[in-house]
Amino acid sequence: MALDVRLVSGPLSPAAELEAFLAGRTGDGAVVTFTGLARDVGADGSVVDALTLDWYPGMTERSMRDIAEAAAARFPVRDLVVAHRCGDIVPGETIVFVAAAAAHRRAAFAAADYLMDRLKTEAAFWKRETGPAGVRWIEPVDEDRAAAARWKDETP
Numbered sequence: 200m201a202l203d204v205r206l207v208s209g210p211l212s213p214a215a216e217l218e219a220f221l222a223g224r225t226g227d228g229a230v231v232t233f234t235g236l237a238r239d240v241g242a243d244g245s246v247v248d249a250l251t252l253d254w255y256p257g258m259t260e261r262s263m264r265d266i267a268e269a270a271a272a273r274f275p276v277r278d279l280v281v282a283h284r285c286g287d288i289v290p291g292e293t294i295v296f297v298a299a300a301a302a303h304r305r306a307a308f309a310a311a312d313y314l315m316d317r318l319k320t321e322a323a324f325w326k327r328e329t330g331p332a333g334v335r336w337i338e339p340v341d342e343d344r345a346a347a348a349r350w351k352d353e354t355p
Contacts, residue, residue: 273310
């Protein structure tokens with residue numbers, strides 16, 4: 200089992216991440232990926248010029264790794280990648296890339312879904328949007344919390 204968990208301070212290429220993840224892979228029947236992009240409109244409909252993800256060195260990486268380790272323990276996957284941006288991100292840029300490889304698709308889909316639900320609500324990031332109306336801090340919404348909470352009730 201390989202876990203590749205990284206905090207990335209510059210551009211993140213989903214195509215390059217996927218190519219590297221697929222290289223030499225012959226024993227898995229499924230690879231599922233998720234790419235999250237920065238939007239140009241906030242949840243309230245306001246224009247967003249930039250998204251900033253602040254982090255605390257060491258703590259943020261540990262929170263990401265803890266989530267990835269929990270996914271690896273919960274689902275029969277062979278490899279996981281979590282590459283997450285930090286710093287300033289403009290609309291259209293990749294924020295996060297997640298990949299899960301498994302013998303069968305259901306485990307790969309579940310692992311990727313689980314990773315994103317928990318990263319969205321639990322990873323140690325402080326998020327703010329900047330636009331013409333100023334700066335606004337972002338917190339997970341009820342929908343995000345409900346998505347993450349469903350994993351507490353489900354057995355692997």
